[in-house]
Each structure stands twice: as C-alpha cells, then as structure tokens.
Amino acid sequence: GAVVSQHPSRVICKSGTSVKIECRSLDFQATTMFWYRQFPKQSLMLMATSNEGSKATYEQGVEKDKFLINHASLTLSTLTVTSAHPEDSSFYICSARDLGEGGNQPQHFGDGTRLSIL
C-alpha cells in the first residue's frame, strides 16, 4: 500500500531554533500533501495544504511566516517551524493522497514528528 515517510521522528531543541520536517511519499506521486498538528489527547488539526509547484494554503489562524511549507517535488514536502518557542511543541503529522488511483483514495499519514522546544 501507499507509504508516507516522515523525518525526523523526534526533535528536541532550544527556543529560537528553526526546525525542518520532511514528508515523502515513497511509492506514489503526490501533488498535494497536508500538514496537521496534534496536541495531547486532542484531535488532529489541519494546518495547511502543500501544493507541488505553488504556494501552500494555510488554515485560518495558522501563521504562514511561522510555518514555512515547501513542496519542491511530487514526492517531498517540508515544513519549517521558524524560530520555534515552547508553545510550538506538539506532534506534527503529514499526509498525502495517491491521486493516480482515483479521486476517492484516502490520505495516508506519516508517523509524525514529536517536536519539543526547551
């Protein structure tokens, strides 16, 4: 089945550091990938839609300058948390959909990145 790889799985860094998270579709091409954030015991909240070759679209309340998204190829999207602060600590998850199999294929998720800002 479709596989989405996310790296790194865990990051611990000091306040003010910028952190880059990679999301790759391993066996299919994804023109669109999605970035979610999950706080403990809460739902996954969509942050932004990453579009290959164009700008990402952000959900209401998500700072685009804080969470930079680049979708440079059909298999890779990156999320950079710029100048991270403790309140940015969270579980970040990406997903992708294999449009080559038709419009109703489900999103497949990476294993997430646990970001901890000290």
Added chain:
Amino acid sequence: DQQVKQNSPSLSVQEGRISILNCDYTNSMFDYFLWYKKYPAEGPTFLISISSIKDKNEDGRFTVFLNKSAKHLSLHIVPSQPGDSAVYFCAARYQGGKLIFGQGTELSVKP
C-alpha cells in the same frame, strides 16, 4: 466550532464482542467519511471509508454505517480483538481533499 464530534472519549469491550464507535457531524457538504486507527507516537492508519451517497460499507470485521438525515456515522468492529485496542478517529472530507477529524475514541478490548 467542532464540525466533527466523537462524544465518547473511551470505550471498553470484551474480546469477541462488537465494538461500536460513533461520530456526529454538522456540515452537510462533506462528501466522504473515513475512519482511522492510531497508536501513540504514530500517524493514523486508514481503516475504512464511506461516500456520502452510501449508507453502508463493509470490509472484513469492519463496517461503517452512515445516516445522513441524522448526520451520524458509526464504525462496527465484530468480533473485537485485543489488537484492535487503539484510538479511533472519524474524519470528514471537504474542499478538495481536506479532512476534519473528530476528537478520537480510545478503544480497549479486554481478553
């Protein structure tokens, strides 16, 4: 404003019995509904989905029912197995593929 709600944060079921997980939604524009299973520190794994034009979809031990008039869907797992213990998320699709997730229900299947 929570458009997708899972009102039961947890559910405990005996092995071999049926597990029923419920989900309510408010937006009639959702065109597809999905159920995902999630373990801690991992991403969600797709289980089963249903189009808004259907009322039932079955895949092995998993069946999803959709009641559009009530804006309610449910996931039935039968028979339940200890390996089914996880957090289950209901998700609704809109606007070109975006998903809105419910809060999740933690299922515990006891041997």
